[in-house]
Amino acid sequence: MRRAVSLYLPNWPIDRLYRHLDAAAPPPEVPVVLVGRDRGRRMVTACNPSASALGLRPGLAASQAQALVPGLQTHDADPQGDRAALDRLAHWALRHYAPVCAADAPDGLAIEATGAAHLKGGEAGFLSDMEVRLAAAGIRARAVMAPTYGAAHALARFASGVPIVDEGEIGRTIGDLPLAALRLPETLLPALTRLGFETILDLERQPRAPLTLRFGPEIGRRLDQAYGRSFEPIVPVVDQTLPRAERLFAEPIGAAETLARYVAELVVDLCLALEREGRGARRLDLHCQRVDHRLETVRVATARPLRDPRRLTRLVCDRIETITPGFGIERMTLTASIVEPLDWRPSASRLGETEAPDVSGLIDILANRIGRERLYRLTAVESDVPERSVRKTAPMAADTAAAPASSGGWTPDWPRPARLFRPPEPVQTLALLPDNPPTHFTWRGVRRRIRRADGPERIHGEWAHSEAEVWAVRDYFQVEDDAGERFWLFRAGNGEDTRTGPQTWFIHGKFG
Template sequence: MRAVEGPFALTHHHANTDRIFCLNEAAERQGLHRGMGYSDARAFCPDLQSYPANLQEDARFQRVLARWAKRYCPWVGLEGEDGLVLNITGSAHLFGGEDAMLHDMRARLSRAGFLSRIGLADTRGAAWALAHHAPGIAPPGQSHQAIAALPVMALRLKETVSTSLQRVGIRTIADLVAVPRATVTRRFGREVLLRLDQALGGQGEDISPVPDPPSYQMRISLPEPIGLAADVQAGVERLLDPLCARLKANDMGARKLELTLRRVDQNAQSVELRLARPMRDPHRILPLFERGIREVDAGYGIDQMRLVATQVEPQPARQITHVEGAPTDKLDDLVTRIGNRIGLENVQRFLPADSHIPERSHIIAPAAWSEPAGGWAVVRDRPIRLFAPEPVAATGRTPPRHLRWRRMALAVERVTGPERIAPEWWLPDDNWRSGVRDYWKVETRQGRRLWMFYTPQNPGWFVQGEFA
């Protein structure tokens, strides 16, 4: 998406109506706010541009950002739908102190086009309060003072609770601290004090960090450089076993593997293997590497090998039954071998398609991403070869007695037809601009059996195929 000028909002369908999910500053200046009905917003601000929010992608992106934030500390968790929480204890000095770290964070985020609000304090609750209401740093031990003047909303309370607190005159956190604790619990429940204690450090609070996605890579360093193909093969076997075990534990199968061989002279060679089916069986994968390994130039020797499954797909365990057809392992391996030479998408299979148009009666699909499908049925004779229509000099609605095709003089002996095929008007196709076609099977004295058609709306004869 391109950047937009002027008021802009993301909308989200929630509680039976479209609401504003997120908006920019220009829109805020027009008096719009989050959670407002979209039609109201349009009434306030007729030139509002909008786009539906994509929550799944947002959530995915939040995780991406969490992974990025691991550059600051290992302990990164998600905070709500639009935040991250970092426990930077012990890592701030690596960036030259808290100030410098936050500055770095802000600079990098703004360079990527983000508006960020960052709060730093002794406790998670205080940091949240600062980030949402007064971005900045609370010096160690002074979180209490830093958040004292903030409204009670800053304690991560529910909207209703904070409203009722404000109704009885408790507006800031300092007000809440001054009230006797017992009365607060009695009137507003345990949550208020729990949040207060969490913010002031009286009560501990954990961060659950986002787990790293499982990594499918293995590495081996060799004490002495190796150069023989058989040795490399043995090394790959050692890497493959644990890699496949890890794939199996996660119910995944490798689709693409990359083997990087680092040579003594720091030069690296890599062998890529694309598999026709997701696979995690080391005994089947290993022989497929053979050809790639043979082509590697080992130079002065290889002293480090790295095997990465760069593309994985879910491969759930399967129940083996007698109903299932014969296993296609050998065929899949063949597709892999040929595919690694000529490109995996160049090994194809035909799938039936629902169309009368001869060229569209089948789909060509890469064999690696499709299963053979049934449903082939033809009512009429069809040629085994099809070519682009080749014009033939002839007139009339019935096939000519004599014709010249590909510099051959052919005498027509028997014709079968016509079979009228109308173009599929709902699909634009330049080849069918000439209108309906009357197809004929034309048998010649010379033997050739051609599939010809006549276009009555645009008189002309063409040869389009040849029968067996």
């Protein structure tokens, strides 16, 4: 199922102005407008929220706006600069979100998100990540995902509260939107309104032939694109500064073996270009343009900079099965969308030294098959609280100074279970206070008698992390039941003072 995203930037020129002015930008409560020329007249082209609240709007004469709002700040509009910045934003989205992104002037981006949403934790996370990142940069944005770009574009600009549309929901979600949501030429809208058409559904219910005869094919084309009856391609931006290789075919190709052969040729060409620049690829994007103008894409990533043709070819060819060639592919383009410096280095630093095994190839294969976010390793963090003493990191990431150097990571004095429960689960137990281990405990409806125990290991709360932990104490015990299973229990509190905890028991982990 196709997933297209429309990223709408409702006040792109104003947001660009504020970013350009930076510290010199006026406060939000000051009304600000951009002024441009339309056939010799000075007109308002954009307003900030304060100016809009005072009744100003794009299309108003600049002299009239200044008369209505004393003290109005005006700045010259820069439509060419806005378009160039929108192209740069499309390149940013290309690197961070999906291999097919394009500027949708004057106020948005078009993104082909099919097969890319899982990289950000699903469709909701994909949209939220874009909006949050742009908001942190001072740019207001609204993203909508739908099976067609026409539907996503309409909902992003003319609806609220519908960020994700599934297959079969297009008619219900866009039917009540105004005609302007169809991206029709402005010259058509007054004529359609005079005939009584107000919503998209009004046009959808009409016979196609009379509409085409009177208004031309544009209405039918936009309706078909919005409802998914015809395909609307998204032509991606091309970053000419990135290494790339391309093949054009006189006759379309479609067999998997043929695709794999040309992928191998493209990888060799790309690696030669990377070698000339002294760089390695961290991510590859394969674009396959079909004869019906649909674009099939494959994106693979590597754990470290790489320009080994054999390994890169295998990574890309492992994903060929996701390509649907249709009636054939007429163009293939392979781009290294993320590159990093890669210099030659010896296999061992000293003569006779054993080279450490290279597992990056295995990591690349697993990450591109199951998802890079599902592949990680654990590293130590300087914290006594067990759930804070570990964090996820990339498989090939270098260790940081998060854990004490003297300990080499986790302290070996007190073993930790390989599996921690989050959050810790309550258990019913019986123990002599303050320092004796429990004699039994009931967990998940099963009563277990304790044969052996070791402890307590007292862990104090981290007052710098939370004021509630100033007096908090946990007493941990390693226990073994009759079946030989080992568990990690703790009492919230020191067994004497209620300020240190409620004296209730929890299971925090399981050994083995």
